[in-house]
């Protein structure tokens with residue numbers, strides 16, 4: 059469900075403070091907003107790059123990796139496509155601005171259940187960091203088990219291992235076994251799944267086959283499947 063006031067907000071300008079290289083083609087961008095943006099954990103916004111050629115799409119949907127109490131807005135972005143959008147993003151320098159509009163959500167938060175399982179593929183961990191930061195800040199009473207699927211590098215892995223009740227970083231080949239055992243251990247939990255379309259589809263299908271019905275998901279349309287191989 060959309061969050062109407064934010065979905066209708068005028069375009070806000072964010073100023074780049076710092077870009078941090080995480081691994082490979084993955085970077086975290088730290089932005090300072092001109093005005094406070096009352097976004098909620100797990101939401102995403104439409105991010106516009108300025109001065110793009112007219113024939114190039116200048117907007118992408120990007121999840122907040124930060125929670126709203128944090129000083130900067132964090133965007134964790136996989137630039138592996140090297141599309142014109144990603145090339146332009148990589149050229150941004152501290153002090154440069156981007157636009158942010160239409161803030162929405164796909165995953166409801168907080169959950170009504172106190173046992174929560176979050177499963178992310180690659181950069182799909184961004185809304186999960188946001189949830190976990192919010193949970194710590196508000197001291198929300200729930201246990202959270204995080205399964206992060208990647209190919210050797212795990213975005214925010216050290217931080218998430220301290221924020222989550224249980225944290226497991228694993229490879230795609232181990233995914234079927236991992237999902238079967240987590241579903242057995244947490245049959246009535248609220249599940250959150252985020253990542254590329256293929257990843258989310260695979261995980262949801264496996265969870266449903268294991269009898270899990272309460273699943274929230276965020277499909278990162280456009281994100282290359284290789285991001286979680």
Ligand SMILES: Cc1cc2nc3c(=O)[nH]c(=O)nc-3n(C[C@H](O)[C@H](O)[C@H](O)COP(=O)(O)OP(=O)(O)OC[C@H]3O[C@@H](n4cnc5c(N)ncnc54)[C@H](O)[C@@H]3O)c2cc1C
Nearest residue numbers: 102118119120121134135136139141143184278279280281
């Ligand atoms: C809700 C949401 C949250 C996201 N959060 C993140 C995030 O936190 N970090 C991150 O790195 N990426 C995120 N993405 C993915 C991001 O929006 C881009 O789709 C992705 O980076 C690909 O764009 P590109 O410029 O790299 O590649 P491109 O080469 O421009 O795109 C790759 C292919 O995907 C198609 N495509 C791009 N966007 C869409 C779309 N919205 N719907 C359908 N097809 C599309 C293009 O037409 C092209 O064929 C998110 C996507 C969604 C929908």
